[in-house]
Amino acid sequence: MRDFFHRRGAFRPRLADDQQPDQAIPEDLWTKCPRCHELQYTKELERNARVCPKCSYHFRLSARARVGLLADPDSFVEWDPEVRPEDPLRFVDGSGSYLDKLARTEAKSGETEALLTGRAAIEGRPLALAVCDFDFMGASMGSVFGEKLVRTAERCAELGLPLLTVSASGGARMHEGLFSLMQMAKTVAALARLGRARVPHFSLLVDPCYGGVTASYATVADVILAEPGALIGFAGPRVIEQITKQKLPEGFQTAEFLLEHGMVDLIVERGALRAGLATLLAHYAPAVEQQVPLNGHLHEPALVAVVESGAAGG
Amino acid sequence: MDTSTSRRSSPWSRAGLPVADTAGADVLLGVIDVDAAPPRRSAWDRVKLARHPERPHAIDYLRELTIDFVELHGDRAFGDDRALVGGLARFDGRTVMVLGHQKGETTKENLARNFGMARPEGYRKAQRLLRHAEKFGFPVLTFIDTPGADPGIGSEERGQATAIAEGLLAMADLAVPSVAVVIGEGGSGGALAVGVADRIVMLENAVYAVVSPEGCATILWKDAARAPEAAETMRITAEELAAFGIVDEVVPERVPAHEQPRETILATGRVLARHLRELVEAYPAADPEAVPRLRDARYRKFRRIGAWREARADDGVPLDDAGVG
Numbered sequence: 001m002r003d004f005f006h007r008r009g010a011f012r013p014r015l016a017d018d019q020q021p022d023q024a025i026p027e028d029l030w031t032k033c034p035r036c037h038e039l040q041y042t043k044e045l046e047r048n049a050r051v052c053p054k055c056s057y058h059f060r061l062s063a064r065a066r067v068g069l070l071a072d073p074d075s076f077v078e079w080d081p082e083v084r085p086e087d088p089l090r091f092v093d094g095s096g097s098y099l100d101k102l103a104r105t106e107a108k109s110g111e112t113e114a115l116l117t118g119r120a121a122i123e124g125r126p127l128a129l130a131v132c133d134f135d136f137m138g139a140s141m142g143s144v145f146g147e148k149l150v151r152t153a154e155r156c157a158e159l160g161l162p163l164l165t166v167s168a169s170g171g172a173r174m175h176e177g178l179f180s181l182m183q184m185a186k187t188v189a190a191l192a193r194l195g196r197a198r199v200p201h202f203s204l205l206v207d208p209c210y211g212g213v214t215a216s217y218a219t220v221a222d223v224i225l226a227e228p229g230a231l232i233g234f235a236g237p238r239v240i241e242q243i244t245k246q247k248l249p250e251g252f253q254t255a256e257f258l259l260e261h262g263m264v265d266l267i268v269e270r271g272a273l274r275a276g277l278a279t280l281l282a283h284y285a286p287a288v289e290q291q292v293p294l295n296g297h298l299h300e301p302a303l304v305a306v307v308e309s310g311a312a313g314g
Numbered sequence: 315m316d317t318s319t320s321r322r323s324s325p326w327s328r329a330g331l332p333v334a335d336t337a338g339a340d341v342l343l344g345v346i347d348v349d350a351a352p353p354r355r356s357a358w359d360r361v362k363l364a365r366h367p368e369r370p371h372a373i374d375y376l377r378e379l380t381i382d383f384v385e386l387h388g389d390r391a392f393g394d395d396r397a398l399v400g401g402l403a404r405f406d407g408r409t410v411m412v413l414g415h416q417k418g419e420t421t422k423e424n425l426a427r428n429f430g431m432a433r434p435e436g437y438r439k440a441q442r443l444l445r446h447a448e449k450f451g452f453p454v455l456t457f458i459d460t461p462g463a464d465p466g467i468g469s470e471e472r473g474q475a476t477a478i479a480e481g482l483l484a485m486a487d488l489a490v491p492s493v494a495v496v497i498g499e500g501g502s503g504g505a506l507a508v509g510v511a512d513r514i515v516m517l518e519n520a521v522y523a524v525v526s527p528e529g530c531a532t533i534l535w536k537d538a539a540r541a542p543e544a545a546e547t548m549r550i551t552a553e554e555l556a557a558f559g560i561v562d563e564v565v566p567e568r569v570p571a572h573e574q575p576r577e578t579i580l581a582t583g584r585v586l587a588r589h590l591r592e593l594v595e596a597y598p599a600a601d602p603e604a605v606p607r608l609r610d611a612r613y614r615k616f617r618r619i620g621a622w623r624e625a626r627a628d629d630g631v632p633l634d635d636a637g638v639g
Contacts, residue, residue: 088558088621089549094535143620150617172502172524174534177548178560181502181524182619185510188479189486189616192609212524214475215463215503220483234475234503235465244466253470263473 033057035229049270058227058270060207062109063116063133066166070274071120071129078118079128080151085113085144091175098175105137114139114169117152119161123278125285128156131166132213138170141213145173146183149217153190157197160291162281166204167218168230171211184216191220198291200284202277205232205255205264223280224264225273226255232264355519357551358542361527363519364498365461368572370579371430372399372414372457375497378576379583380405380412386443388435392472395436397428397464398508400443405455406587408594411447413440413508414457417498430499431464434477437507441484451599453590454492456508461526463504478507485510486612489605491593493586495565496520496552512612513589514560516552517582518567523550560619563589 031042036055045052049069050059061069067076091098106112114136119128130152132139139145149165156163172180191201203221205214207230215234218224226232233253241248251257258264268276355363363369376383380403388394400413415432418424447454463474485492485508494511500522516522525533527545532538555561565585571578597604 082625084623084625086621086623089547091547093544093547094537094540144622147620147622174525174530174548176621177524177550178522178555179558179619179621181506181522182560182616184479184503184506185482185486186616186619188482189510189613192483192487193613212503215478216482217479219476219479232475233470234463234478235470240465240467240470246467248467252467261471261473263476 031059033059051270056228056269058207058229060134060168062135063111063131063166066131066206067116067118067120067129069270070122070164070166070277072122072124075121076118076129077120078116079155080117080148081112083113083144083147083151085142085176087175088143088179089175089177091177093175101137101175109133109135111136113144113148114141114173115145115148117148119155122274122281125278125281127162127164127281128152129164129166132168134168134208137173139168139213140170140173140175140180141183141187141216142173142176142180143183146180146186149187150190153187153194153201156199157194160197160199160288162199162284162288163194163201164204164277165201165218165221166206167209167213168206169209169211169213169218171213181212184212187217188220191217195222198287200280200288202280204268204273205258206230208232210234210236219263223266225266225268225276226258226264228255228267228269230255232258356542357521357545357548358527360519360521360551361541361545363570363572364521366570366572367419368575369498370571370575371419371459372412372416372497374575375414375457375579375582376403376412378579379586380410383412386446387439389438389442391435391438393435395428395433395439396426397430397460398432398436398440400439402452406583406590409452410455410590411443411452412455412457413443415460415505415508417459428464430460431462432460432504432507433464433466433469434472434474437463437474437477437481440481440508444484444488448489451490453490453594454488454511455586455590456492456494456511458494458496458500458505458509458522459498459520460501460504461499462501463507478503481507482510486616487609488612489608490599491590491597491608493589493593495582495586496522496561497571497582500550501526510612510616512593512608512615513562515563515565515582515585515589516555516561517565517571517578518552519570520552521545521550522552522555522561523548 028042030039031045032039033052033055035057036052038054040052050061085102087098111133114133115130116133117130119126130149153163194201200222203218203224205218205226209218209232214232231253232255237248237253255264255267259267383401383403385399385401397415399416402409403412415430416427417430418427444454463478492511493513494509495515497517498520500520502524527541528538530548531540531544535544552561552564556564563585565582567578597608
């Protein structure tokens with residue numbers, strides 16, 4: 001916690017103008033809070049971990065900003081950045097091909113996929129992180145997302161490293177069809193193995209988290225945390241309204257709604273996350289030390305893959 | 315199971331066109347005249363066939379293929395979901411646990427069964443029955459036929475996402491062999507929740523997709539009327555999914571299932587019985603070593619599903635054509 005407000009150097013905030021058109025002011029000097037509409041000096045907002053000082057609205061964070069916020073300085077080592085998406089369906093939609101979409105997203109976001117994974121430490125305690133980047137195609141889960149998460153879970157099982165996933169996603173990636181759906185099974189299967197190795201999985205749900213991500217690995221966790229006000233659910237609110245023709249209740253699908261309905265363990269303010277996670281990690285440390293290592297990293301060949309090199313991180 | 319072998323034995327070519335693979339067809343049906351195979355139907359035609367109101371549903375399969383069916387109701391927490399039925403039945407000489415989405419035959423029944431869209435209590439009932447199957451060593455047979463999981467307010471309140479996720483976990487971790495068959499609509503997570511099986515079989519005119527063609531067209535084409543195009547693009551047909559190695563075997567439909575329901579059901583039954591027999595022999599309930607082997611084989615099966623490449627450190631590698639299948 002002490003370090004927390006002084007680690008602004010690690011933030012690389014990006015206001016994705018296609019996601020938040022009303023919030024970006026030219027040159028990003030000022031940022032308008034979507035909840036209280038107050039204008040905030042962007043640097044001030046960053047100093048406050050992108051939480052509105054007036055109304056506590058938690059702005060969305062890129063994956064790297066999230067890692068910067070959570071991990072001890074210089075502790076993060078990225079895993080598997082060389083795993084890159086393919087286009088198994090030769091998918092072309094109304095706005096062009098999937099490959100073009102990937103190239104455009106990569107150029108704009110600087111990321112190569114929607115999930116950032118690696119090892120890190122929180123207050124000196126080692127763990128693995130798997131963090132969604134909502135700016136990358138709504139952090140939709142496709143083959144690379146699934147593969148990176150599974151490799152991470154396998155290393156965790158092998159090394160006795162607790163896993164923290166941070167999920168914000170629109171769900172499965174349509175452009176990879178059933179391959180994407182099957183990542184739900186694949187990631188959960190890896191977590192089943194992790195569970196058998198008695199290594200804990202902590203899941204942090206942040207705004208917005210929907211569909212195939214909420215309905216798979218993100219809710220198969222030993223402890224489920226959520227950020228205040230985050231929207232979390234299976235079906236999106238517009239779909240529900242369209243199908244049921246009902247007006248949605250106040251606060252529907254917020255983290256607070258999920259807590260009330262027994263779906264999450266805790267709601268944690270962003271500023272208290274590091275300390276909270278450190279406390280959790282301490283609780284599980286003795287159990288993790290007695291963990292039975294599994295022959296973790298299977299490195300199965302992909303059903304459809306072009307392997308340029310077998311290099312693996314970690 | 316060696317999936318490469320099972321893909322080789324698939325009677326469908328890589329391009330997704332039926333091939334006169336007589337050996338494979340013999341195993342599949344025994345009686346099918348492969349030369350008389352009809353021309354390939356479009357993905358959209360199959361969506362319509364998969365949703366055909368007279369297409370045989372899970373209970374029709376149970377009626378034809380099993381005896382002594384005892385339906386087991388309720389999740390012991392909230393309610394009984396009639397969109398997802400389950401229970402014990404005798405199939406091919408042994409007791410199995412069956413689970414299946416069930417659509418209605420009439421409007422009234424469809425309302426009672428929520429058009430085959432299961433709610434959290436349905437998925438929790440499924441988990442309860444899976445644990446029950448493990449306890450007594452009953453193999454599991456699941457019938458997939460749903461537009462998707464129920465997207466209602468109550469389902470969200472009762473944790474639809476969690477119920478599906480825990481269903482996936484229960485199936486991924488199951489200590490007994492399992493076979494799933496997509497008989498009609500394989501609608502996204504709601505289908506997969508009972509689909510994480512050791513063998514995945516699919517009928518020729520069934521479809522299996524990450525999102526409905528209408529949903530995909532609305533989001534990516536901004537026009538629901540483009541659903542036929544979306545259906546084609548998403549590769550949702552049985553032979554395409556078999557070519558991808560996701561589906562293990564396709565049950566041919568010489569004519570659409572609703573035109574010859576009994577023949578289709580019996581042909582499906584033969585395929586299911588063969589897979590189940592293979593699994594029960596390979597992983598006998600009496601063998602304590604069998605459970606870890608079974609879980610490991612299942613893990614490897616799903617572990618391999620994906621399409622990615624591994625770039626060199628210097629990157630700049632153009633996206634190559636992937637070798638499919």
